Amino acid sequence: MSERTTDILIIGAGPAGLAAALYASRSLVKPIVLERMSVGGLVLSTEWIDNYPGFPDGIAAPELMDRMRRQAERFGAEFVSDEVLSLNRTDMGFGVTTAGGTVYQAGSVIVATGAMPRVLPVKEESKYRGRGISYCATCDAAFFKGKPVAVVGGGGSAVEEALVLARGCSKVVVAFPLDSLQAEPILVEQLRALSNVEFVPGAAPAAVEGEGKVERLRLRLSAGGEKTLEVAAVFVAMEFVPTGDLLKGLVEVDAQGYVVTPESTETGVPGLYIAGDVRRKSLKQIVTAVADGAVAAQRAGIYVRSRKGKKNGSPEN
Numbered sequence: 001m002s003e004r005t006t007d008i009l010i011i012g013a014g015p016a017g018l019a020a021a022l023y024a025s026r027s028l029v030k031p032i033v034l035e036r037m038s039v040g041g042l043v044l045s046t047e048w049i050d051n052y053p054g055f056p057d058g059i060a061a062p063e064l065m066d067r068m069r070r071q072a073e074r075f076g077a078e079f080v081s082d083e084v085l086s087l088n089r090t091d092m093g094f095g096v097t098t099a100g101g102t103v104y105q106a107g108s109v110i111v112a113t114g115a116m117p118r119v120l121p122v123k124e125e126s127k128y129r130g131r132g133i134s135y136c137a138t139c140d141a142a143f144f145k146g147k148p149v150a151v152v153g154g155g156g157s158a159v160e161e162a163l164v165l166a167r168g169c170s171k172v173v174v175a176f177p178l179d180s181l182q183a184e185p186i187l188v189e190q191l192r193a194l195s196n197v198e199f200v201p202g203a204a205p206a207a208v209e210g211e212g213k214v215e216r217l218r219l220r221l222s223a224g225g226e227k228t229l230e231v232a233a234v235f236v237a238m239e240f241v242p243t244g245d246l247l248k249g250l251v252e253v254d255a256q257g258y259v260v261t262p263e264s265t266e267t268g269v270p271g272l273y274i275a276g277d278v279r280r281k282s283l284k285q286i287v288t289a290v291a292d293g294a295v296a297a298q299r300a301g302i303y304v305r306s307r308k309g310k311k312n313g314s315p316e317n
Ligand SMILES: Cc1cc2nc3c(=O)[nH]c(=O)nc-3n(C[C@H](O)[C@H](O)[C@H](O)COP(=O)(O)OP(=O)(O)OC[C@H]3O[C@@H](n4cnc5c(N)ncnc54)[C@H](O)[C@@H]3O)c2cc1C
Pocket: 011, 012, 013, 014, 015, 016, 017, 034, 035, 036, 037, 038, 039, 040, 041, 042, 043, 045, 046, 048, 049, 050, 051, 052, 082, 083, 084, 085, 112, 113, 114, 115, 157, 160, 161, 243, 246, 275, 276, 277, 278, 284, 285, 286, 287, 289
């Protein structure tokens, strides 16, 4: 078990954590960023980003995230590959333990752990996961080239997944719970213009069937009855579940598990800030995640400097 001390610790290196790292390091507080998977976060599950300002021709998702990382590193942010297992309050501020066996003592913590896609709510999910049930079109579309597939979900990521799949699959059926798709109109228009895409509104997944791999998706229709799709794969792009387990007992979450904070990203716990998709908000995108990260780092910087000032007998602000 090793120990490290830092002024600002950032948990999660998606867009929110990366922006927090940039702003914290530019305020001359060298932050440590802990990331359990890949630096870049959920953005890495898509290929191309067309709606992040400053890139008139769009930019490859991994390239955008790599640029954000290099920009933060240029000012001194340190990225560590490790999973945070627990977060507690201590005399120093916060104690964080990781799967890699390090205990961090931090003056301030920014939680930017994002949200994860909800699993397909059918009892066969674990049986067919990796055998036709997929959560990433970019990763798995090539396996289903020339075959019919379904997308379950009606939001922005469902539409994006369908657009990726429609390039190579013979048919893409998008099944969604409401009457209309809840995505950017420009993307919905692009999808509706494709001849190999069909839509089933008012539909919820009921069962997945097949001999050892996905062959059919049964849908329950809100209008009554069922519809069966003959498909080789089901791509799941439903709602998201916030990854805020670490915060249990520290801050309150809403019914869906999102942390409710004001725009300042402050919580009721001094020195603890929440940034990105783990926060309750109406638009979950890169542009809102980076905004949160910047605000959180600015608040955290003020907080740690003010604490140090108080200890030295000269409070700042
Ligand atoms: C298919 C798809 C396409 C999308 N396309 C777009 C798009 O075109 N434009 C757009 O603006 N947005 C898009 N989004 C949304 C965008 O990806 C998210 O809004 C954004 O990534 C949120 O950033 P975040 O930093 O809050 O969280 P995330 O990107 O989810 O990052 C959180 C990070 O925290 C890490 N983490 C979690 N728990 C721990 C822990 N205990 N210890 C250490 N690390 C941890 C995770 O591994 C992850 O890397 C898309 C999303 C999907 C799924």
